[in-house]
Amino acid sequence: MNALMTPDELEAALRAVGAARYHDKHPFHVLLHGGKLTVDQVRAWALNRYYYQSRIPLKDAALLARLEDPALRRAWRQRIVDHDGEHEGDGGIERWLRLTDALGFGRDEVAAGRGVLPATRFAVDAYVRFVAEKPLLEAIASSLTEMFAPGIIANRVAGMLANYDFVSKEALAYFDKRLTQAPRDADFALDYVKRNARRPDQQQAVIAALTFKCDVLWAQLDALYLAYVAPGLPAPGAWTP
Numbered sequence: 001m002n003a004l005m006t007p008d009e010l011e012a013a014l015r016a017v018g019a020a021r022y023h024d025k026h027p028f029h030v031l032l033h034g035g036k037l038t039v040d041q042v043r044a045w046a047l048n049r050y051y052y053q054s055r056i057p058l059k060d061a062a063l064l065a066r067l068e069d070p071a072l073r074r075a076w077r078q079r080i081v082d083h084d085g086e087h088e089g090d091g092g093i094e095r096w097l098r099l100t101d102a103l104g105f106g107r108d109e110v111a112a113g114r115g116v117l118p119a120t121r122f123a124v125d126a127y128v129r130f131v132a133e134k135p136l137l138e139a140i141a142s143s144l145t146e147m148f149a150p151g152i153i154a155n156r157v158a159g160m161l162a163n164y165d166f167v168s169k170e171a172l173a174y175f176d177k178r179l180t181q182a183p184r185d186a187d188f189a190l191d192y193v194k195r196n197a198r199r200p201d202q203q204q205a206v207i208a209a210l211t212f213k214c215d216v217l218w219a220q221l222d223a224l225y226l227a228y229v230a231p232g233l234p235a236p237g238a239w240t241p
């Protein structure tokens with residue numbers, strides 16, 4: 001049987017999951033950030049990653065629908081506002097579309113998910129389902145990859161601006177906002193998890209939830225690597241340069 005951890009020991013265990021499994025270690029990200037990808041490989045990443053972005057508000061709405069505490073709802077609903085904006089032309093989804101605009105995609109094809117790899121869909125849809133169906137504590141814990149996001153984002157923006165002449169600071173504006181949003185969201189979720197995972201089985205379940213979420217992110221990059229970097233194996237219907 002696993003021993004009960006103190007909240008700080010639990011946080012250390014969660015951070016260890018990120019240190020071992022977060023997607024900053026994936027070969028695709030190493031290439032992306034190191035300026036080693038072609039413009040078409042960066043396009044494939046931005047197109048597929050839009051599908052993840054587009055499902056995040058659905059995931060957060062599913063979670064919100066299960067929260068009975070008004071204070072928790074108030075905090076969590078900000079995530080949906082951040083992605084959708086308060087009005088048209090605002091919000092994270094719009095800012096992601098500016099990146100796909102800059103890379104030459106039409107908004108309709110991006111929004112329709114045309115050319116997205118099957119594994120992207122499977123991984124992202126599994127995340128939405130996990131959050132809709134698992135106990136609330138695990139659903140909240142699965143967002144904790146955001147603890148590790150600011151480091152990778154800072155790295156990514158610096159690496160991409162230094163190495164790709166087809167990427168501008170404006171096109172990467174999405175990430176500027178995430179540098180403040182992700183730590184705020186992660187602090188809130190981490191505090192919730194540390195206060196509510198009070199039994200060993202709950203603590204193991206939140207560690208497993210974070211591991212699952214790291215796998216969701218990793219699988220998306222595996223799919224990109226296989227289709228666009230390694231042997232060049234895009235799936236039927238996938239976007240081809």
Ligand SMILES: O=C(O)c1cc(C(=O)O)c2c(n1)C(=O)C(=O)c1cc(C(=O)O)[nH]c1-2
Pocket residue numbers: 056142143144145146147148149152153178217
């Ligand atoms: O660029 C990244 O590497 C990265 C990672 C993650 C993450 O760790 O899940 C998110 C995001 N970005 C992101 O932009 C985002 O909106 C987001 C929401 C969530 C979530 O699980 O609720 N993760 C992430």
